Amino acid sequence: MEFFVHIGDRRLRVERHGSEIRVDGEPVEAELQGGRAHPVRTLRAAARTHRLIATRNGKGRWRVDLDGERHESEVLDRGQEAIRAARMAAGGAGGLSPLTAPMPGLVLRIEVEVGDRVAEGDGLVIVEAMKMENELTAAAPARVSAVHVSEGTAVEKGQLLIEFEEPEDDG
Numbered sequence: 001m002e003f004f005v006h007i008g009d010r011r012l013r014v015e016r017h018g019s020e021i022r023v024d025g026e027p028v029e030a031e032l033q034g035g036r037a038h039p040v041r042t043l044r045a046a047a048r049t050h051r052l053i054a055t056r057n058g059k060g061r062w063r064v065d066l067d068g069e070r071h072e073s074e075v076l077d078r079g080q081e082a083i084r085a086a087r088m089a090a091g092g093a094g095g096l097s098p099l100t101a102p103m104p105g106l107v108l109r110i111e112v113e114v115g116d117r118v119a120e121g122d123g124l125v126i127v128e129a130m131k132m133e134n135e136l137t138a139a140a141p142a143r144v145s146a147v148h149v150s151e152g153t154a155v156e157k158g159q160l161l162i163e164f165e166e167p168e169d170d171g
Contacts, residue, residue: 001016001017003036003076004076005073006073006075007071013026017121031045031106032044032052032153040052042072050067051066052065052066060076082103083134083136084120085102098160098162098163099124099138099160099161100137101155103130103157105127105154105155106129106155107126107149107150107152107153107155108153110126110149110151111123111150112124113144114145114147115139118141118142123136125138137141140167141167143165143168144165145169146163147161148161
């Protein structure tokens with residue numbers, strides 16, 4: 001199993017094969033103790049013991065308290081990581097860049113309409129790709145100015161899905 005963990009500007013590639021764990025290709029000896037019924041766990045890693053509390057904070061997002069220090073993180077599988085990388089390459093971090101399909105797929109749901117205000121991280125479109133549902137989210141606060149697809153539409157990589165404009169100031 002492979003997944004990617006984003007903590008701030010840091011990105012870690014984590015692979016788990018049975019009891020073997022690798023972080024960015026390096027083997028890591030770690031043991032997590034504690035049940036799923038309680039969020040407080042004990043993590044033993046690198047010959048040290050840590051108190052760990054992990055709380056789900058949205059889809060793929062976690063608030064992690066490690067020895068009393070809080071970290072916000074995002075955990076993505078390979079497909080979600082590809083979507084994130086494609087959005088960043090297309091200027092997703094720049095704010096009002098249009099939303100394009102990061103890979104070929106089928107639009108399952110559209111979660112916004114023209115005129116809707118969205119905040120960073122709000123869900124916009126659910127696209128099925130590689131037999132997985134992928135939620136495409138807003139990269140920055142904006143107002144939806146155009147929706148170019150409908151539910152059931154097959155899309156190609158790079159196809160324009162949604163356009164944005166600056167949100168009006170309500171103040």
